[in-house]
Amino acid sequence: MDSSHIQFCLDKSKIDLNQILQLLQVGAFWAKSRSREKMEIAITNSNPVVTVWDNERIIGFARATSDGVYRAGIWDVVIHPDYRGWGLGRKLVETVLTHPDVNRVERVYLTTTNQQSFYERIGFEPNSSTTMVLYNHSPLESIYQQELKVKAEK
Numbered sequence: 001m002d003s004s005h006i007q008f009c010l011d012k013s014k015i016d017l018n019q020i021l022q023l024l025q026v027g028a029f030w031a032k033s034r035s036r037e038k039m040e041i042a043i044t045n046s047n048p049v050v051t052v053w054d055n056e057r058i059i060g061f062a063r064a065t066s067d068g069v070y071r072a073g074i075w076d077v078v079i080h081p082d083y084r085g086w087g088l089g090r091k092l093v094e095t096v097l098t099h100p101d102v103n104r105v106e107r108v109y110l111t112t113t114n115q116q117s118f119y120e121r122i123g124f125e126p127n128s129s130t131t132m133v134l135y136n137h138s139p140l141e142s143i144y145q146q147e148l149k150v151k152a153e154k
């Protein structure tokens with residue numbers, strides 16, 4: 001398949017949130033029911049955010065968060081099922097890794113359930129012993145409730 005017309009875009013203002021939500025729904029098992037509001041916040045607070053385009057259609061997405069010097073994390077890497085196996089996933093991750101917010105940090109982390117081989121080909125190493133997680137249940141909802149309470153008290 002000739003994928004030479006496929007474009008990689010770093011401009012967040014071009015992002016169509018509806019298309020991103022649809023892409024996550026069909027291609028990313030951990031993000032099937034993301035809300036528009038929360039994804040908008042996640043995109044605003046991530047850099048870079050990379051989208052992959054087939055003409056007007058978004059067929060790939062990835063984002064990173066970074067402190068600019070020590071640590072960065074890559075999140076929500078996905079290529080639409082119809083476009084997999086063409087080298088686009090590798091190019092997507094490499095576009096994130098070469099961005100100035102990411103390419104100077106000491107370590108880039110990501111979590112993956114079953115794509116270890118894909119990331120190993122790009123240069124990542126298994127790191128199973130150092131990762132811990134806190135499940136912060138409904139953090140946004142509680143912040144909204146707190147803000148509403150403060151407003152009501154004024």
Ligand SMILES: CC(C)(COP(=O)(O)OP(=O)(O)OC[C@H]1O[C@@H](n2cnc3c(N)ncnc32)[C@H](O)[C@@H]1OP(=O)(O)O)[C@@H](O)C(=O)NCCC(=O)NCCS
Binds near residue numbers: 027028087
């Ligand atoms: C993982 C994903 C992004 C890969 O995208 P892709 O466009 O199919 O990958 P590419 O065609 O760029 O493949 C790059 C290399 O990885 C290999 N590869 C891709 N998927 C692989 C897999 N599941 N297992 C082993 N190798 C894989 C390819 O053979 C290729 O190897 P090569 O460079 O030696 O030829 C895509 O399969 C996807 O969106 N999966 C669902 C979402 C997901 O699991 N994302 C990762 C979450 S952490």
